[in-house]
Amino acid sequence: MIRDATPGTVSKPVCIEGVGLHSGRTVSICIRPAPVGTGIVFRRTDIKPGTGIDPLVPARWDLVVMSQLCTLIRNAQGVEISTIEHIMAAFAGCGISNALVDIDSAEIPIMDGSASAFVAAIDAAGITDQKGPARALKILKPVQVSRPGAWCRLEPATEMEIDFTIDFSDEIIGHQHMKLTITPQAFSSELARSRTFCRLSDVEAMQARGLALGGSIDNSVVVDGERVLTPGGLRWNDEPVRHKILDAVGDLYLAGAPIMGRFTGMKSGHALTSSLLKKAFGEDGTVQYLDT
Structure with a gap:
C-alpha cells in the first residue's frame, strides 16, 4: 500500500x-x-x-x-x-x-x-x-467496536488486509465474503470499479426524507429482491462486498497514512469504522506511526 x-x-x-x-x-x-x-x-x-x-x-x-x-x-x-x-x-x-x-x-x-x-x-x-519518508500506521494490538448484529476489528499484520462479510435478505446479494491484501494493483483491478448499492425501497424512503436526491440507476447498483435494476447488471457477482471493502479503504485512510494491519468487518459500515479509528487512537499502545 x-x-x-x-x-x-x-x-x-x-x-x-x-x-x-x-x-x-x-x-x-x-x-x-x-x-x-x-x-x-x-x-x-x-x-x-x-x-x-x-x-x-x-x-x-x-x-x-x-x-x-x-x-x-x-x-x-x-x-x-x-x-x-x-x-x-x-x-x-x-x-x-x-x-x-x-x-x-x-x-x-x-x-x-x-x-x-x-x-x-x-x-x-x-x-x-516526493522527497521524504513514507508514513504508515502500525496496529500494535487488537481493537474492536460493535453494535447489535455488526462489528469491526483492527489487529496487527505486516500489510494492509481487509476481510469483509455482508448478509442481506435480497436474493441478488445474500451472504458475501471477501478477503484481500490491499496493494495498488489489487485496488485497481479488484475494487476501484465496484459501485455503491441499495434496495429500491431504500431509495424511495431516502428520497421521501430529502436524501439521495441525486441517486439514480446510473450512479448506484439498485436491487429489488432477486433483480438488479441498474442497466448492465453487476460488474462482479460479489460487487456489493467489494464495494464495502472500497468504503473501508477510504474510511481507514482518514488515519492519515496507510494502515499496517488487518481490518475485519462483519456487516459494518461507515459509522463503525469511524468509531473503530477513534477507539484505536484513544487507547494507549494500540497504534504507532512509522516513517520508513
Missing part, C-alpha cells in the same frame, strides 16, 4: 464534475498538488475570502461526525465535506499522500458510484514522488 516507499502527490491539477448523491446538485472538484506533510485537505471554494470562515477541512479521523449513509468531516467552524469515502479510497489506492481538493459545494460528486472516475483523474494528472 506504500507506493514506492515515498509520499506522492498529483503532478498537475485535474478537475472533474458530477452530481452530489444526497444534494442532487452539480459539483465541481479540482485535485491540486500539495507539499509533503499536507495530507489530504478539502477547500470549499464557495466560501468567499473575507468572511472569517475557514474553508479548509483536513481529511482526518478526528473530524468525522455522525451522518446518514456516508462519511462526513467538519472543521472547527462547522464547514463540512460529505460523501468523501470514494475519493479517499482513490487517494489511498493510488498512493496519493498529499493533495488539496478544491470543491464548490459541501458534497463530493458520486460519479458512477465507484472510485473509478477519481482514479482516472489521478492517472490523467500523473503522480509525482
Whole structure:
C-alpha cells in the first residue's frame, strides 16, 4: 500500500464534475498538488475570502461526525465535506499522500458510484514522488467496536488486509465474503470499479426524507429482491462486498497514512469504522506511526 516507499502527490491539477448523491446538485472538484506533510485537505471554494470562515477541512479521523449513509468531516467552524469515502479510497489506492481538493459545494460528486472516475483523474494528472519518508500506521494490538448484529476489528499484520462479510435478505446479494491484501494493483483491478448499492425501497424512503436526491440507476447498483435494476447488471457477482471493502479503504485512510494491519468487518459500515479509528487512537499502545 506504500507506493514506492515515498509520499506522492498529483503532478498537475485535474478537475472533474458530477452530481452530489444526497444534494442532487452539480459539483465541481479540482485535485491540486500539495507539499509533503499536507495530507489530504478539502477547500470549499464557495466560501468567499473575507468572511472569517475557514474553508479548509483536513481529511482526518478526528473530524468525522455522525451522518446518514456516508462519511462526513467538519472543521472547527462547522464547514463540512460529505460523501468523501470514494475519493479517499482513490487517494489511498493510488498512493496519493498529499493533495488539496478544491470543491464548490459541501458534497463530493458520486460519479458512477465507484472510485473509478477519481482514479482516472489521478492517472490523467500523473503522480509525482516526493522527497521524504513514507508514513504508515502500525496496529500494535487488537481493537474492536460493535453494535447489535455488526462489528469491526483492527489487529496487527505486516500489510494492509481487509476481510469483509455482508448478509442481506435480497436474493441478488445474500451472504458475501471477501478477503484481500490491499496493494495498488489489487485496488485497481479488484475494487476501484465496484459501485455503491441499495434496495429500491431504500431509495424511495431516502428520497421521501430529502436524501439521495441525486441517486439514480446510473450512479448506484439498485436491487429489488432477486433483480438488479441498474442497466448492465453487476460488474462482479460479489460487487456489493467489494464495494464495502472500497468504503473501508477510504474510511481507514482518514488515519492519515496507510494502515499496517488487518481490518475485519462483519456487516459494518461507515459509522463503525469511524468509531473503530477513534477507539484505536484513544487507547494507549494500540497504534504507532512509522516513517520508513
